[in-house]
Amino acid sequence: MRNIFIVLGFIAAILALILSVTPLSQISYLPAIAAIIFGCIAFYISKRKKSPKKPIQLIFLLTIISLVLTTYKVIFNTAEVGNLEELELKKETSVEDSKEILEGLDLDEIDFEIEELPQLEGLEDQ
Amino acid sequence: MRHIFFIAILMFSSAQFAQNNTIGTGEKLTFTASYNMSGLMTEIAQVTMETGQVKTSKATLLHLKCTAATYTKWDSFFKIRDLYESYVSPTTLIPYLYKRDINEGNYYKFMQYTFSHKTNSVKSLMRKKNGKGVIYDTNSNVKISAGTKDIVSTIYHIRNLDIHKATPGDTQSFKVIFDNAEMVINVRYVGKEIITTALGKKECYKLALSLKNKNVLKGGVNDNLLYLTADANKVPVYAKFKIPVGNGELKIKSATGLKN
Numbered sequence: 001m002r003n004i005f006i007v008l009g010f011i012a013a014i015l016a017l018i019l020s021v022t023p024l025s026q027i028s029y030l031p032a033i034a035a036i037i038f039g040c041i042a043f044y045i046s047k048r049k050k051s052p053k054k055p056i057q058l059i060f061l062l063t064i065i066s067l068v069l070t071t072y073k074v075i076f077n078t079a080e081v082g083n084l085e086e087l088e089l090k091k092e093t094s095v096e097d098s099k100e101i102l103e104g105l106d107l108d109e110i111d112f113e114i115e116e117l118p119q120l121e122g123l124e125d126q
Numbered sequence: 127m128r129h130i131f132f133i134a135i136l137m138f139s140s141a142q143f144a145q146n147n148t149i150g151t152g153e154k155l156t157f158t159a160s161y162n163m164s165g166l167m168t169e170i171a172q173v174t175m176e177t178g179q180v181k182t183s184k185a186t187l188l189h190l191k192c193t194a195a196t197y198t199k200w201d202s203f204f205k206i207r208d209l210y211e212s213y214v215s216p217t218t219l220i221p222y223l224y225k226r227d228i229n230e231g232n233y234y235k236f237m238q239y240t241f242s243h244k245t246n247s248v249k250s251l252m253r254k255k256n257g258k259g260v261i262y263d264t265n266s267n268v269k270i271s272a273g274t275k276d277i278v279s280t281i282y283h284i285r286n287l288d289i290h291k292a293t294p295g296d297t298q299s300f301k302v303i304f305d306n307a308e309m310v311i312n313v314r315y316v317g318k319e320i321i322t323t324a325l326g327k328k329e330c331y332k333l334a335l336s337l338k339n340k341n342v343l344k345g346g347v348n349d350n351l352l353y354l355t356a357d358a359n360k361v362p363v364y365a366k367f368k369i370p371v372g373n374g375e376l377k378i379k380s381a382t383g384l385k386n
Contacts, residue, residue, distance in 0.1 A: 023200050082196070
């Protein structure tokens with residue numbers, strides 16, 4: 001019984017550690033909690049049977065490392081968008097291409113009055 | 127009772143032909159898209175909605191742009207760089223040209239619709255990458271119903287509705303062409319609700335969206351919702367959706383260049 005919980009604890013702790021270094025770090029809390037529960041049960045059984053507790057300590061160590069990593073990432077990592085140059089370039093070329101297509105279309109049927117572009121200076125995030 | 131119901135529907139549907147009082151040029155809305163992973167909402171991408179103007183020799187059109195880009199931490203796993211564009215009449219928001227450029231991981235797709243409202247048809251160009259990585263084009267002509275729009279102009283069109291005249295429960299249908307097929311989006315006005323957003327506490331119009339005869343949007347009446355601020359700008363501040371592979375939400379981060 002003790003061995004089953006130790007194995008389960010190890011699996012959960014390793015999973016938590018792997019997840020904590022990936023972008024999915026937020027969900028590493030789930031296997032970490034499972035690892036703590038399995039570790040506690042194994043610890044309780046070991047204490048009762050007076051068996052060695054070294055492997056259980058290792059489970060807790062791995063779990064603590066994963067929890068520290070995850071918490072650090074949650075607090076200090078901000079979501080940032082990566083390289084958008086490609087997208088910006090695509091936008092520009094698309095507009096040029098679109099202008100050519102629109103020139104060839106029959107747009108006379110609609111009234112195309114448009115106001116002038118508003119002054120963007122001074123407009124703040126609302 | 128029947129007459130009151132008819133008038134209410136008429137008032138709500140008359141907005142379809144309403145002039146654009148909501149969307150101006152130079153508007154930029156930024157959103158954070160989150161996806162539910164094992165019960166935790168995880169921020170995946172940034173979505174932007176921008177407007178600009180494009181001048182041709184004949185007219186000046188309103189250029190509606192929507193982009194989606196994954197955050198840096200996801201780029202090495204599943205990089206998304208999507209661009210949706212629509213060139214519409216600035217007064218009526220009727221679309222003339224629509225482009226959709228999808229770059230998701232190794233998947234690439236480009237769609238272009240050139241609308242001909244006189245003949246109720248769309249000239250479609252589809253560009254895809256095959257298994258060998260070779261890009262090929264498929265041209266087709268798709269018949270559409272009167273008033274059919276693309277997905278981008280439909281979103282802006284919903285913002286331009288006179289929602290203040292609607293009563294809770296009023297429904298309006300919009301015909302949308304997507305992937306060369308016409309589909310119907312039903313928008314139901316649920317009521318007003320005050321929600322906390324990055325722009326502050328806002329009173330919002332709560333709209334429930336559903337797709338007729340399609341399985342893209344799953345869930346019940348409260349699973350696909352769109353919140354628009356209950357002011358003249360009708361800024362979409364929050365949206366939640368349920369799709370076959372999970373559920374997610376869109377939250378506003380910033381709004382600049384608003385018309386009103």
